[in-house]
Amino acid sequence: MSKPSPTRTVDRSHAEALDAADPLASWRDEFVINDPELVYLDGNSLGMTPKRTVAAVRDVVETQWSGDLITSWWKHDWLNLPLVVGDELAPIIGARPGEVVVNESTTVCLFQLVNVALDLGSDDERRGGVVAVEDTEFPTDRYVVDGIARLRPGVRVRSGLTDLDGVDVVVRSLVDYRTAALHDMAAETARAKAAGAVTVWDLSHTAGVVPVDLTTAGADLAAGCTYKFLNGGPGAPAFSYVRSELHDRLRQPIQGWFAQQDQFAMDEPFSARHGMAAMMNGTPQVLGLTAARSGISVTADAGIDAIAAKAHALANYTLDLADALGLRTSTERPPASSGGHVSVNHPDATELQVQLADRSIIVDKRDPDVLRLGLSPLTTRFVDVHTALTTLHELCDRAPIRS
Structure with missing residues (x-):
């Protein structure tokens, strides 16, 4: 399948179409998402909270530990x-x-x-x-x-x-x-x-x-x-x-x-x-x-195979969009990379991470100049990547960040 044109890639509707066709899209509903406006691209450092985790931990605390106490070591x-x-x-x-x-x-x-x-x-x-x-x-x-x-x-x-x-x-x-x-x-x-x-x-x-x-x-x-x-x-x-x-x-x-x-x-x-x-x-x-x-x-x-397939799709889309926006990356395309994250390089990475966070976009950073965009397949949408990279592009296009 050929890559879309740079103009088409930058268009948000392209990301929306990819989300609509995503076979794993419904898995995002399995996670606790308190702020639907938050763009969370740091699942490669700390994954989001599965809803079933909340129920399971509550059962251990309220039923097993509270009710069965030390007998839980054997009973459970x-x-x-x-x-x-x-x-x-x-x-x-x-x-x-x-x-x-x-x-x-x-x-x-x-x-x-x-x-x-x-x-x-x-x-x-x-x-x-x-x-x-x-x-x-x-x-x-x-x-x-x-x-x-x-x-x-x-x-x-x-x-x-x-x-x-x-x-x-x-x-x-x-x-x-x-x-x-x-x-x-x-x-x-x-x-x-x-x-x-x-x-x-x-x-x-x-x-x-x-x-x-x-x-x-x-x-x-x-x-x-x-x-x-x-x-x-x-x-x-x-x-x-x-x-x-x-x-x-x-x-x-x-x-x-x-x-x-x-x-x-x-x-x-x-x-x-x-x-x-x-x-x-x-x-x-x-x-x-x-x-x-x-x-x-x-x-x-x-399913790990389905997860890996989406990770690759997210990585390819991220790299396509970064190329179209003129952002520099140090991540190769899958399968040479894992598809789990894409590294964008900028000398002002530290300040950019802060400014993105101020806009409810959470990304990771590695010194000296790497912004890591975590692409956790079960929770990351293509529109999340679009929002993050277009915002990053706008920030980079402004006057120099460092005084």
Whole structure:
């Protein structure tokens, strides 16, 4: 299908026609929208609130916690909630049952998995090794790697992923948080394995917007958050994935009582549970897990393939409109990008973000000059993109913003 002319692209009626033909348009009604005039293009940082989340959390608070109190751990199976929610998330990322646990923060999950990767195939808990990570990688990933190198004698950090000779562990995001560039998971996993390295994938900017098949790609380890495109809520617990074939070799560094085989045998020495339960730590965050579970269910019901198709359509429309308006972008077209966000570059990005917010248009910013337009497919309309970019164009056309 040929692109519309620049004049047609800039016309709001074109965006309205795209919304009218959108097969996912009705899913926006599944979310709490208090201000229908708000243009929210930051769902790639924090997804909107599903209505079913409000009902589910209310039930846990008012019925389970208030009514059943401590018996809820058994009556409502709170004890196994991280594993249950993990199994519900698994199909969205191409994992098999029993390979995902939803627990802790992304930072903790990455810390555990990098240590697991370093220890694979070795009985030496103080084993060294080389961990490779790009110096442009998401900050948390770099911080975690640096912290592990500080704690484990012999672990060295190498900047860059071009040369993997001598590397033991690779840490990388599937989607670049600045540009939305999408890496080839299967090819990069195979390249690392050929060099003798295990890859820990960060799926935080991927899960819920990109169809991922961890099994087919041969991925060993992965982590990611649930509060972006999975709409799990602020601070919702993250997930860890470990390929089933590695479960017998799991040895993670944080030995909490929920990872103990008999957690109520208080006087017994630690003996790890089997499978992904070995990746659990302390008491599960029941309210956060309930919210994450609801968000995951929305994605599962809408279908990841349909979501990805709309993400691509939104990204292409955003890039077409940006081109027509003369705005500079650093995001390639899908499938080279994830379709989850488009980065617009401007030296006055900080001030522009403020001025857009004053006009009820919420976008994200990354220093020094990036405005990220989050294109969360279940809540973002084409007219939202039109409003944001035409307003941005008008602001850029005015006198210089900086004094």
